[in-house]
Amino acid sequence: MSEYTSISGNALLEDTEVDFDLFLRADAGGSSNYVLYCRGGEDLSPERREELLSKHADRLCISTEDVDKYIEYQEKNLKKIINDENRSTRQKSGIVYQVATKVVADLLENPKSGKNIERISEWATNTVGHIIQDNNALSGLLGVSSHDYQIYTHSVNTSVLGLLFGKHLSFNEDELTRIGSGMLLHDIGKLAIPVNVINKPGNLTGEEFKVMKKHPKEGFKMLEYRGNVNSLSLKIVLQHHENYDGTGYPYGIGGNSIHLFARIARIIDTYDAMTSKRSYAEAMRPFAALSEMKDKMHGCFDEELLREFICFLGPEDQREKRRSGDTIYSFPSVK
Ligand SMILES: [Fe+2]
Numbered sequence: 001m002s003e004y005t006s007i008s009g010n011a012l013l014e015d016t017e018v019d020f021d022l023f024l025r026a027d028a029g030g031s032s033n034y035v036l037y038c039r040g041g042e043d044l045s046p047e048r049r050e051e052l053l054s055k056h057a058d059r060l061c062i063s064t065e066d067v068d069k070y071i072e073y074q075e076k077n078l079k080k081i082i083n084d085e086n087r088s089t090r091q092k093s094g095i096v097y098q099v100a101t102k103v104v105a106d107l108l109e110n111p112k113s114g115k116n117i118e119r120i121s122e123w124a125t126n127t128v129g130h131i132i133q134d135n136n137a138l139s140g141l142l143g144v145s146s147h148d149y150q151i152y153t154h155s156v157n158t159s160v161l162g163l164l165f166g167k168h169l170s171f172n173e174d175e176l177t178r179i180g181s182g183m184l185l186h187d188i189g190k191l192a193i194p195v196n197v198i199n200k201p202g203n204l205t206g207e208e209f210k211v212m213k214k215h216p217k218e219g220f221k222m223l224e225y226r227g228n229v230n231s232l233s234l235k236i237v238l239q240h241h242e243n244y245d246g247t248g249y250p251y252g253i254g255g256n257s258i259h260l261f262a263r264i265a266r267i268i269d270t271y272d273a274m275t276s277k278r279s280y281a282e283a284m285r286p287f288a289a290l291s292e293m294k295d296k297m298h299g300c301f302d303e304e305l306l307r308e309f310i311c312f313l314g315p316e317d318q319r320e321k322r323r324s325g326d327t328i329y330s331f332p333s334v335k
Pocket residue numbers: 186187215240241
């Protein structure tokens with residue numbers, strides 16, 4: 001038996017091709033029936049869309065099998081969605097987050113695909129638009145972000161935080177796009193690390209940690225030869241585990257020899273890991289994580305930047321208030 005997933009009435013845009021079937025749910029006698037409303041592949045005329053919005057907005061569904069197609073549709077139309085004045089910040093943020101999660105999941109599955117790398121920078125460019133236009137994007141995006149640690153949710157969370165913090169620091173659009181892409185890609189080198197090390201619950205042995213420490217260089221190698229990843233994004237991939245006092249890896253460089261973007265990445269990467277639920281630890285609350293970073297991790301961070309990050313984020317991170325069911329799809333574990 002087919003299963004169906006509700007989608008929002010205004011999820012569909014005028015004059016776009018919808019390549020998945022649309023159904024209307026009819027509830028009667030405690031059960032639901034699903035009636036085909038519009039066959040995939042038909043253009044959604046303004047009249048039909050209007051009819052959907054006015055009469056059936058709360059009954060619109062798709063087959064659960066088509067959820068991937070639905071997210072691809074959102075990805076293809078992301079710019080239009082972001083510029084649509086009739087959508088709330090919350091809805092836009094939810095779509096931005098969902099699309100990013102799919103893009104990163106696809107990239108992790110097929111990291112050699114040039115197309116997947118292009119999708120990363122396209123997403124970052126569109127999301128910069130959302131963040132610049134909408135002053136509520138900060139609470140919108142933090143409100144929808146997941147706090148369950150997986151490589152792809154971690155990549156999306158850090159990217160979103162990097163973009164928002166970059167806006168707070170008055171970076172220009174190009175710089176924001178580089179940060180957004182770099183953060184999405186920063187841990188891609190973990191694909192080259194054995195799964196038993198990546199997913200090990202508990203502390204790594206000295207030997208295992210040595211292996212884990214290879215991921216920044218591995219990521220850099222994977223992306224560098226492609227030639228279509230900006231050098232500033234690559235700095236994030238290569239240097240995001242360098243400590244300000246020179247005790248980090250892979251090179252043990254310190255101070256301002258670490259690129260500003262990578263110093264930002266070091267802070268955001270740590271913050272997201274601490275505030276996410278991992279296989280070996282519960283998620284910490286934002287305040288506790290920031291306090292620990294400030295008081296117990298001396299030398300890891302550029303302190304001036306960390307102070308700025310605390311000012312920027314302090315009262316805003318609402319992840320613990322996130323409602324369940326905000327995203328319609330949860331991705332499978334990435335090995
Ligand atoms: Fe990393």
